Amino acid sequence: MTSRLKSLIFAAIGVFGAACLAGIALNRGETINAFWFVGAAFGVYLLAYRFYAGWITAKVLCVDESRATPAEVLNNGRDYVPTHRWVTFGHHFAAIAGAGPLVGPTLAAQFGYLPGTLWLLVGAVVGGCVQDMIILFCSTRRNGKSLGQMARDELGPIAGNAALVGTLLIMVLIVAVLGLVVVNAMKHSAWSTFTVAMTIPIAILVGVYMRHIRPGRVMEGSLVGFALMILATFAGGWVDADPVLRTYFIFDGPTLALLVIAYGFLASILPVWLLLAPRDYISTFVKIGVILMLAFAIIVLQPDIKMPAFTKFIDGTGPVFAGSLFPFLFITIACGAISGFHALISSGTTPKMIANEKDIQLVGYGSMAMESFVGIMAMIAACVLEPGVYFAINSPAGIVGADVTKAVATITGWGFPVTAETMNQLAKDMGETTLLARTGGAPSLAVGMATIFAGAFGKHLLALWYHFAIMFEAVFILTAVDAGTRVGRFMLQDLLGNIYKPLGNVSSYPSAVMSSAAFVAMWGYFLYIGTIDPYGGINILWPLFGISNQMLAAIALAVATGILVKSGKLRYVWVTAAPLTVLTFITSWATYEKILSADPRVGFLAGADALEAKLMAGQLTGKMAEVAPQLIFNQRLDAVLSVFFVAVLFVTIAETVRLTLRHINGRPVPPLAEVPYRPHPPMSDVAVGHGD
Amino acid sequence: MLISYLRAFWNGFRQVTGDDAFERYLERHNRLHADVAPLDRKEFFKSELQRRWDGVRRCC
Numbered sequence: 001m002t003s004r005l006k007s008l009i010f011a012a013i014g015v016f017g018a019a020c021l022a023g024i025a026l027n028r029g030e031t032i033n034a035f036w037f038v039g040a041a042f043g044v045y046l047l048a049y050r051f052y053a054g055w056i057t058a059k060v061l062c063v064d065e066s067r068a069t070p071a072e073v074l075n076n077g078r079d080y081v082p083t084h085r086w087v088t089f090g091h092h093f094a095a096i097a098g099a100g101p102l103v104g105p106t107l108a109a110q111f112g113y114l115p116g117t118l119w120l121l122v123g124a125v126v127g128g129c130v131q132d133m134i135i136l137f138c139s140t141r142r143n144g145k146s147l148g149q150m151a152r153d154e155l156g157p158i159a160g161n162a163a164l165v166g167t168l169l170i171m172v173l174i175v176a177v178l179g180l181v182v183v184n185a186m187k188h189s190a191w192s193t194f195t196v197a198m199t200i201p202i203a204i205l206v207g208v209y210m211r212h213i214r215p216g217r218v219m220e221g222s223l224v225g226f227a228l229m230i231l232a233t234f235a236g237g238w239v240d241a242d243p244v245l246r247t248y249f250i251f252d253g254p255t256l257a258l259l260v261i262a263y264g265f266l267a268s269i270l271p272v273w274l275l276l277a278p279r280d281y282i283s284t285f286v287k288i289g290v291i292l293m294l295a296f297a298i299i300v301l302q303p304d305i306k307m308p309a310f311t312k313f314i315d316g317t318g319p320v321f322a323g324s325l326f327p328f329l330f331i332t333i334a335c336g337a338i339s340g341f342h343a344l345i346s347s348g349t350t351p352k353m354i355a356n357e358k359d360i361q362l363v364g365y366g367s368m369a370m371e372s373f374v375g376i377m378a379m380i381a382a383c384v385l386e387p388g389v390y391f392a393i394n395s396p397a398g399i400v401g402a403d404v405t406k407a408v409a410t411i412t413g414w415g416f417p418v419t420a421e422t423m424n425q426l427a428k429d430m431g432e433t434t435l436l437a438r439t440g441g442a443p444s445l446a447v448g449m450a451t452i453f454a455g456a457f458g459k460h461l462l463a464l465w466y467h468f469a470i471m472f473e474a475v476f477i478l479t480a481v482d483a484g485t486r487v488g489r490f491m492l493q494d495l496l497g498n499i500y501k502p503l504g505n506v507s508s509y510p511s512a513v514m515s516s517a518a519f520v521a522m523w524g525y526f527l528y529i530g531t532i533d534p535y536g537g538i539n540i541l542w543p544l545f546g547i548s549n550q551m552l553a554a555i556a557l558a559v560a561t562g563i564l565v566k567s568g569k570l571r572y573v574w575v576t577a578a579p580l581t582v583l584t585f586i587t588s589w590a591t592y593e594k595i596l597s598a599d600p601r602v603g604f605l606a607g608a609d610a611l612e613a614k615l616m617a618g619q620l621t622g623k624m625a626e627v628a629p630q631l632i633f634n635q636r637l638d639a640v641l642s643v644f645f646v647a648v649l650f651v652t653i654a655e656t657v658r659l660t661l662r663h664i665n666g667r668p669v670p671p672l673a674e675v676p677y678r679p680h681p682p683m684s685d686v687a688v689g690h691g692d
Numbered sequence: 693m694l695i696s697y698l699r700a701f702w703n704g705f706r707q708v709t710g711d712d713a714f715e716r717y718l719e720r721h722n723r724l725h726a727d728v729a730p731l732d733r734k735e736f737f738k739s740e741l742q743r744r745w746d747g748v749r750r751c752c
Contacts, residue, residue, distance in 0.1 A: 077716075077717060077720045077721070077724075078717075078740075078743055079743065083707070084704060084707070086704055087704050087707045087708050090704070090705075090708035091708055094708070095749060095750060095751055096751045097751070098750065098751050098752045099752065100751070100752035174752050178752070210737065211734070211737065211738070212734075215733045215734040215737045216713065216714045216733050216734075216736065216737035216740075217711070218709055218710050218711050219706065219709050219711040222709070272741050272742070272745045273737075273738065273741050276745060277741045277744070277745060280749070280750070281709075284709075334752075335752050339751070339752065341751045341752050342751060344748045344751070345748060345749075345751055348747055348748050348749075349747065349749065479750065480750055480751075480752065483745075483749060483750040484750070486745065487747070487748050487749075490746070490747075506746075549752070
């Protein structure tokens with residue numbers, strides 16, 4: 001293709017994307033077609049990939065095609081293997097994409113479709129994608145070192161320890177909040193609970209199949225598991241229809257929380273081949289399946305968006321989560337725009353597979369653009385619901401009332417008309433007893449997906465689509481719960497090993513059990529409290545998770561900034577320093593509001609004080625009076641935790657600034673830990689082959 | 693033409709999922725250390741799982 005033709009194509013994409021974006025932003029009519037969102041996103045990502053990412057790799061990182069990568073030099077056929085760029089892309093995308101970009105945008109839809117969509121696009125293009133790509137580059141130039149090691153080598157031990165502790169805490173919160181999402185999806189629903197519970201024996205069966213019956217045939221095993229899970233979804237419908245059988249699968253939130261906690265503990269101490277690995281294989285298939293289903297639903301069926309561009313809840317009075325557009329939009333979207341967690345993958349398995357530095361743009365920047373696109377699709381799925389229905393599903397009982405009549409009256413009073421008949425009929429169509437106050441995002445995403453599909457395939461399959469979607473989400477959320485617990489256990493052992501050596505021995509069984517129990521207790525606590533909270537728990541936990549995730553992203557960007565400064569790239573340092581500054585500002589502001597806001601729904605301390613006052617005055621009755629002391633304590637603990645997050649963040653930034661100033665003034669700084677240039681090995685043992 | 697694209701896609705897909713890991717291991721092993729007996733399928737899979745799960749593999 002001639003370069004002129006290429007430029008023409010990119011110019012056409014640019015005009016098309018801009019036209020779509022303008023269409024979305026300027027639309028003031030009743031509805032808008034989802035196609036414009038897809039077009040706008042596609043145009044923005046492609047242009048950013050071609051020009052911004054291309055410019056960064058060429059001018060800022062100075063990617064060198066002639067340079068050997070660790071995969072080539074250290075090739076051991078296992079971790080370090082030069083891999084074709086599309087295979088690496090697949091690996092990396094499967095690792096970074098999880099439930100985060102599905103849940104965040106669904107919750108953020110309470111502000112309307114426009115703010116979330118814009119931040120997903122802008123945040124990814126100048127923040128998230130840049131972070132993922134630069135960290136991948138830095139780690140590739142350092143033989144695949146982890147973020148924590150890079151922070152220690154490049155910024156010093158203080159920043160290194162801050163990164164380690166920060167990572168451990170974000171693990172605790174992510175597992176807790178994802179656990180809460182899945183508990184809320186199963187609450188009082190026999191169908192969902194049965195289907196999700198069945199995924200455990202199915203995983204064990206597949207584990208035995210892959211280990212003993214047909215060793216290593218992972219595709220076969222996963223397909224068997226996938227088929228069984230679809231069967232389990234049908235079977236859930238039968239169980240739900242049986243008046244006796246269904247009672248065995250109906251639980252309230254706290255009981256389900258205890259079951260998830262027990263599951264997480266077991267999964268992390270059982271051998272990986274039995275439960276963890278087979279579940280992950282199936283869940284990866286399922287995950288890609290959901291994303292393709294969602295893409296099909298949106299791109300092919302092109303549903304209409306019913307949510308307005310902005311709702312009045314940008315003022316912070318929203319029922320889904322409390323807090324105004326700024327800064328809570330950014331904290332809530334988190335993963336789909338910029339996720340600190342990705343830095344752990346970009347400095348984990350992926351850099352050891354990079355066959356040539358020129359692949360870093362596709363793998364680092366491209367995968368994150370794709371993840372952000374998943375976020376856009378989740379936003380669309382939330383916004384195709386009638387706003388009244390969206391708020392009825394996502395508003396906790398503590399705000400709109402537990403009774404249908406009262407809840408729909410409250411929501412209609414906000415200007416989002418919905419009737420009790422609509423909600424009852426919808427619940428009946430979806431095969432649930434109720435869809436009111438099903439917070440956490442998963443049920444509303446499932447309703448959105450089922451609604452889009454029903455538009456094409458008829459309403460009689462609604463219940464099945466709904467439970468497929470719930471099962472899919474639950475499967476990969478539970479995988480995050482057990483994989484997260486295992487990683488958390490390693491991190492904890494690593495930290496404890498510094499205090500008392502034998503505790504750090506990862507192959508010692510007693511130490512493994514003990515540290516697993518400790519880690520499970522940490523996330524289990526937040527999960528359990530989340531389920532007894534009448535405001536749904538998500539209102540507290542999701543912002544806390546968002547803050548911790550953005551804090552980790554800021555740490556990763558600080559490390560990248562330090563490396564750019566020391567590489568003599570001071571004039572381009574804004575590439576990471578600008579998103580770092582914005583993130584720091586957003587995270588600090590959000591933390592400030594979460595701690596000190598006088599609004600009891602926003603501020604942790606105000607919330608605790610308000611509840612305490614009510615308790616003292618004897619205004620609380622029944623169950624609420626019982627759990628109030630725990631909720632009060634929890635809110636104060638959350639405040640302390642938030643302070644800690646910001647402290648970790650500021651320590652890292654102070655270290656980065658100190659290092660930058662020393663470097664500018666010509667004083668000694670820790671040397672760049674980059675491995676020296678090596679050309680490609682002559683008889684390169686490169687396993688790339690197909691397609692290239 | 694189309695067939696070769698489909699084959700490339702299928703091979704790539706098997707590689708992403710890890711389905712062909714043992715075949716690639718055998719190929720490499722026989723090329724580099726033909727004198728040592730390779731692991732069998734079962735042993736290889738066990739060690740492969742251990743390697744894969746000792747680190748951060750999944751994200752939010």
